[in-house]
Amino acid sequence: MTKQLDLLDIQGNILRAYGRFGYPVARYVFLNVRNAAKGREFVGEITKKVTTSVEWGDGPGKIKQPDRTVNIAFTYQGLKDLGVPISSLVGFSPEFASGMKERKDILGDDGPSSPEHWDPIWRGNRETREKDVHIFISLNALAGQGLDWLTVAEKNRDDAYAWLLDEINKTEGGVVLLDGHLGDDDANLNYQDARVVLDNNGVPTPKEHFGYTDGISDPVFEGVPYDERRVKGRGKQMPGGTWAPLATGEFLLGHVDEAKEYPPAPEPILLSRNGTYMIYRKLHENVATFDRYLEEQGSKFPGGKALLAAKFVGRWPDTGVPLVKAPDAASNAKFGAQLLSLNAALNAAQKKGDKESVKSNEQAIDDILSDFTYDDDMSGAKCPFSSHIRRINPRASLEMMNEEGDKPGSFKVSKDAFDTPGALANRRRLLRRGLPYGEVKDRTRDDGNHGIVIMMVNADINRQFEFVQQQWVNYGNDFKAGNDKEIILGNHSMDDNFPSKAVIEADPDSDQPPYILSKIPRLVVTRGGDYFFIPSMTALRMIAQGVIDPT
């Protein structure tokens, strides 16, 4: 029997990346609780409007898609100050209690990414009681269908924000809105805005500010009805190149995980089940440095600049097609043309309301973008070991070996050492939510207000997010890449004596040498963030009532 999740109990942002569902605009708000009783009352009021994971559409058990979504999460000290008892608090993970700032050494938040350079709200967080971030509320706004799509979305957002301010005011100082988010020209704002990147004609794109298509390969796990058809390339790789959804417990507490265990979670079970942990990170993008470095290395790289840009990430910037499928410009162009006609057919089908055609076109697009393995690219000749997508989700590629007699630099699948192709990756997956923020007004400058607000969701911050960040983003040993870091996100060394490098592997059967990226500059800089707990609807109501009792 197929697992069915209690969609009414799970907050909507866990199962849905809202951006993909027509919500291009978001506002993130952070609050400080000054009075526990008023704070709980506030949580109760917000909970009434919180968006769940219930299916949208017509028919039994479904609801109309909302104009705006509301979701809420808490830091450790937020839960504490709302009166969650200590005997429950001790069940949360130590890294959640410590918070992101204290974990900077594990996360590699050093140099320009270190907490003293974060936005004021994150610098002040966990320093004094009055500046602590306690509550996170996210508002996502549905776009309009016509040319005024953005105006409609912004109105939806403003309505939601006005409602939220009203609820905050009703607490009469019991809950306080925190400022300290840096906006355009370093304006000090009460919120963090995020929005999809627009092209020159003001049309929304799925790109981030460097120009890559973002968020294609989000994990798919058991029990999510609207993800069933998206499992190829997003679930876990199985023998014979098939795919299965990951175990629910990798992303939701109170469910069995890939180790057939329940992830560690606080008691009572009603507090933790259907809840999870979220990592909020504001990442600034150094666009000028990126452009300059790509230009400089692209002029030397034998495949040219466009291919090198694709090698950084593992996908072609213009189409999003993975290098494993399209290792050269010609094959990318071929897939690009296919995608163009599939998207046109999809649009036509959507206009006509032809559900079957929508489904088949979506599936065909998905197959091109997501359905692939690294089994035929174990040596990294197509998709480099240090590229973004290979580091974040290595699929089965870490099960690599080189035997005596094999060509230097050539790897193959180690067949007998592991139970399943995903043995080394399935416990390190992350749901990625979030949107770009700001606009790049001058591509010749790094400063300015632009980057990504990324929210990652997992059942175990240390085993999943922190491990990936420490071992796969900022270190390369698991990929047999020494201390090469992930090219885009790595905390590259600015030290003249020990500059960062990364290897773009060549085909070991060819006579081409590998290309070495040298002196990689810091392309992405952390601007703040923290660890949050996203409770279930049941837990929210219990927090609001102050009735959590683990005894």
Place this chain on the structure above:
Amino acid sequence: MSSNISGNAYALTILSPIKDGFTQDEIAYADIVRARLQGWNAEHNSPMALVPQTYLCRYFVLDDVYLESLPGGSAIDTLVDWLPFVPDTLRRWAWPKEDHLKSRYLVFSCNFHGGPKADLDGYLRGMWNAIGDRIKEIWGYCYGFDQVDNADKFIDYMKKCQLTATLFFVGSNDDPLEEQLKALYLKQEFAKFAIDNQGLDAATVKTNFQAFIDRVRPSELDGPTWKAGAYRVDELVELKKNKG
């Protein structure tokens, strides 16, 4: 071949009992030994970096053996477990005895290049000659060490304390230390050469490669190379400057 020898690599394990006594400040001798060893961390490099042919080594003070649980499964205690009428005193009597060390020990675990003849004497002689005073500082509180005042006596003493355990560290082969250091140096320099020369035409690469070979002198072990025991960042930077 003895199990503590692997090719030309030699795994030396020394356990020297520390005298059971204390100073006027009421600090146990073993704690003084530990404090002095910990003090080595504050020095620019470990004194052991000066000892020829040392691949890797580790010192520690062993206070006692630690038991995580009582081992079971001997014939008698299995039997008494099966017989419900065996009185508890008898059951406890049948438990295995708990072992403890009679004194605290200075443990020195070291891998070095012993060569085809597994030359322990030569290594220890080199150690005494290089850092004799530092050895006395550490071993001074060990039983019987008062008599040690030259290399031969040191060799004899160490052999009496030797345990032929197979404790090999990962991270080196069995080549002489100078060759390993030169190989690491060449590997690193060659990676830099590859970065600096990628994309250049063949003639230029050839000229540059000749210059590279002239500079790194692959066949000369005492030419440009890594210094033994160098691991601190400032030292590596220093090395980089010196090689020009």
